[in-house]
Amino acid sequence: MPPQRWLRRSGPLRIEFGADYNPEQWPPAVWADDVRAMREAGVTIVSLAVFSWARLEPRSGEYHFGWLDDVIGLLAADGILLDLATATASPPPWLSTAHPEILPVDRLGHTFSPGGRQHWRPTSPVFRQHALRLVRAMATRYAGHPALAAWHVSNELGCHNVYDYSDDAARAFRRWLRGRYRTLDALNAAWGTAFWSQRYADWDEILPPRLAPTHPNPTQQLDFKRFSSDALKEHLRAERDILREITPGVPVTTNFMVAGDIDIIDYADWVPEVDFLANDHYVRPGPQAQDELSFSANLTGNLAGGRPWFLMEHSTSAVNWQPVNVAKKPGELARDSLTHVAHGADAVCFFQWRQSRAGAEKYHSAMVPHAGTDSVLFRSVAALGARLREMAYVAGVARTPAQAAIVFDWPSWWAAEQDSHPSDRLRYKQEALDWYTAFLDAGVRVDVVPVGAELQRYDVVVAPVLHVVPASLAVRLRTYVADGGHLVTTYFSGIVDEHDHVWLGGYPGALRDLLGIRVQEFAPLLDGERVELDNGTHGTRWTEPVDLVDPAVEVLASYRTGELAGRPAITRRAVGTGSASYVSTPLGAAGIVPVLGEVLKRAGVRSELPGQLRGRVELAVRGDVRFLINRTDEPLEISGIPGAPAVLPARGVTIVGPGR
Numbered sequence: 273m274p275p276q277r278w279l280r281r282s283g284p285l286r287i288e289f290g291a292d293y294n295p296e297q298w299p300p301a302v303w304a305d306d307v308r309a310m311r312e313a314g315v316t317i318v319s320l321a322v323f324s325w326a327r328l329e330p331r332s333g334e335y336h337f338g339w340l341d342d343v344i345g346l347l348a349a350d351g352i353l354l355d356l357a358t359a360t361a362s363p364p365p366w367l368s369t370a371h372p373e374i375l376p377v378d379r380l381g382h383t384f385s386p387g388g389r390q391h392w393r394p395t396s397p398v399f400r401q402h403a404l405r406l407v408r409a410m411a412t413r414y415a416g417h418p419a420l421a422a423w424h425v426s427n428e429l430g431c432h433n434v435y436d437y438s439d440d441a442a443r444a445f446r447r448w449l450r451g452r453y454r455t456l457d458a459l460n461a462a463w464g465t466a467f468w469s470q471r472y473a474d475w476d477e478i479l480p481p482r483l484a485p486t487h488p489n490p491t492q493q494l495d496f497k498r499f500s501s502d503a504l505k506e507h508l509r510a511e512r513d514i515l516r517e518i519t520p521g522v523p524v525t526t527n528f529m530v531a532g533d534i535d536i537i538d539y540a541d542w543v544p545e546v547d548f549l550a551n552d553h554y555v556r557p558g559p560q561a562q563d564e565l566s567f568s569a570n571l572t573g574n575l576a577g578g579r580p581w582f583l584m585e586h587s588t589s590a591v592n593w594q595p596v597n598v599a600k601k602p603g604e605l606a607r608d609s610l611t612h613v614a615h616g617a618d619a620v621c622f623f624q625w626r627q628s629r630a631g632a633e634k635y636h637s638a639m640v641p642h643a644g645t646d647s648v649l650f651r652s653v654a655a656l657g658a659r660l661r662e663m664a665y666v667a668g669v670a671r672t673p674a675q676a677a678i679v680f681d682w683p684s685w686w687a688a689e690q691d692s693h694p695s696d697r698l699r700y701k702q703e704a705l706d707w708y709t710a711f712l713d714a715g716v717r718v719d720v721v722p723v724g725a726e727l728q729r730y731d732v733v734v735a736p737v738l739h740v741v742p743a744s745l746a747v748r749l750r751t752y753v754a755d756g757g758h759l760v761t762t763y764f765s766g767i768v769d770e771h772d773h774v775w776l777g778g779y780p781g782a783l784r785d786l787l788g789i790r791v792q793e794f795a796p797l798l799d800g801e802r803v804e805l806d807n808g809t810h811g812t813r814w815t816e817p818v819d820l821v822d823p824a825v826e827v828l829a830s831y832r833t834g835e836l837a838g839r840p841a842i843t844r845r846a847v848g849t850g851s852a853s854y855v856s857t858p859l860g861a862a863g864i865v866p867v868l869g870e871v872l873k874r875a876g877v878r879s880e881l882p883g884q885l886r887g888r889v890e891l892a893v894r895g896d897v898r899f900l901i902n903r904t905d906e907p908l909e910i911s912g913i914p915g916a917p918a919v920l921p922a923r924g925v926t927i928v929g930p931g932r
């Protein structure tokens with residue numbers, strides 16, 4: 273079920289603009305300056321009180337709301353809306369001192385200390401009780417406030433504490449397993465405990481996958497990931513239900529971290545829990561940085577089911593948590609923001625409003641940098657605010673679906689990268705991103721969708737490393753192809769069922785018949801090795817000796833070098849008017865381009881961009897509005913697009929369409 277509601281506010285729709293606002297880091301004298309500068313920047317909304325617990329409840333049960341009332345009063349007087357946090361993200365020192373049993377434990381048995389943030393066990397009843405008491409107090413205090421546009425549960429649930437191996441976690445894990453399997457026999461079968469004498473005779477014998485002398489049971493690990501995602505979902509629900517009880521008219525959200533490098537939460541499963549979807553995204557520098565940003569925005573837009581979503585955090589410039597924290601180049605600030613808008617964001621917010629003087633994030637950029645408002649950065653922020661203000665015509669307009677999709681599946685991400693595999697060099701998200709880059713390079717729009725999405729609407733579906741394929745998914749994919757769809761999948765797909773048990777008879781297991789091929793043994797490559805294919809591309813890290821089972825299967829490319837020279841590397845099986853193609857080695861984005869080109873050509877999917885812009889420009893569409901996003905660092909001459917200016921500036925975004 274897609275999110276149903278947007279911010280509670282009156283007036284015509286617009287693109288909201290703002291930041292996390294942490295006024296407790298500053299003396300009250302600064303607050304009025306903040307609000308003045310917010311007006312100058314065009315801020316319409318702030319996320320407030322995200323880390324305010326210690327200030328709001330300095331001693332157990334003793335609430336000090338006065339300062340927050342003052343801040344809210346100042347903001348509201350200027351018409352700035354509140355995305356008000358429940359303030360439970362980081363517990364205050366009194367709580368962890370009185371109740372050290374809330375502190376999470378890592379897999380080695382180390383207990384985390386307070387002093388950072390998010391030092392709480394998702395399954396701690398004591399933490400839950402204190403957090404919910406605060407949520408109730410917050411909701412009661414601000415229930416009728418006219419500026420209250422949304423509730424923001426906790427913050428980036430699971431960012432630092434998703435995997436907790438404590439005794440609380442062990443108890444909750446057992447409860448969760450009883451719900452999933454009902455009987456110990458079923459659990460023993462699912463976990464394959466006949467192996468290594470792991471058979472359980474009592475539920476109390478079961479533990480989280482703590483440090484073991486060697487590889488812990490893989491299904492136990494996979495279920496622990498599922499459980500950990502569910503445990504935080506339970507926390508989200510618990511806070512949300514109190515908010516809904518006290519303020520039924522105010523929508524509730526929490527900030528997801530879709531894609532990024534973080535595979536911890538199955539966000540496809542969390543979507544129905546929030547009233548609208550919110551996401552945080554931070555750029556990872558590198559050759560695919562802009563593509564990765566677009567990938568995350570695209571997936572978020574599709575998780576939101578085409579409805580508007582809220583970009584809760586990104587950065588105006590450098591972050592503080594990478595080994596080297598690169599400042600954004602001119603143009604990147606606006607391009608990053610507008611790429612999210614192009615994929616359906618109706619709110620563009622940053623971490624954070626004013627750059628901190630102290631604390632672990634003092635070198636993280638903000639809307640107001642250390643240099644103050646008389647700065648290039650603040651002027652860029654204000655220019656962005658002004659631009660977004662002019663873009664109200666796009667607010668509420670759904671993202672227009674593409675003809676092709678890339679399937680993204682959290683359980684496959686989890687399972688494909690587990691230990692004791694043929695190679696630990698596979699990177700699930702990188703493969704998906706490489707296909708995305710290839711689509712961008714081909715100038716063809718694509719939707720990144722969760723595996724449960726309605727695939728039938730797409731002419732082409734790419735499912736990279738779709739490792740976990742339960743029987744029902746195999747049926748869906750067969751039906752998709754039988755109905756004329758063109759499916760592409762890759763190495764290490766179709767291998768296991770939902771319990772991480774291998775489908776027998778040869779790989780790619782559940783997809784073998786559909787693809788008309790069979791692989792008897794994986795052939796991963798060592799670091800530095802590469803094999804050439806006869807279509808001019810090359811593979812690294814992984815290969816497979818592919819046998820054709822269905823004689824009608826067409827070989828699109830063969831291995832030219834290495835042990836597998838002469839054997840098929842890329843195949844295609846026509847099924848009625850549909851097809852099922854297989855790519856048995858990681859080709860990298862550049863190598864995928866010709867393969868994808870062939871698939872798209874045969875499926876009749878064409879670029880919507882004029883030739884000279886293909887690859888250099890990303891096209892994203894919301895209804896009548898088209899976003900042309902310059903992926904390069906050079907200005908580009910545009911022709912062939914009615915309504916577009918002659919030149920698209922370096923890193924610029926041009927918007928064309930009737931709304932303009």
Ligand code: GLA
Pocket residue numbers: 427428552554585591592623633636
């Ligand atoms: C996360 C958090 C923020 C802040 C930023 C910094 O997104 O939610 O509080 O720490 O990271 O990048």
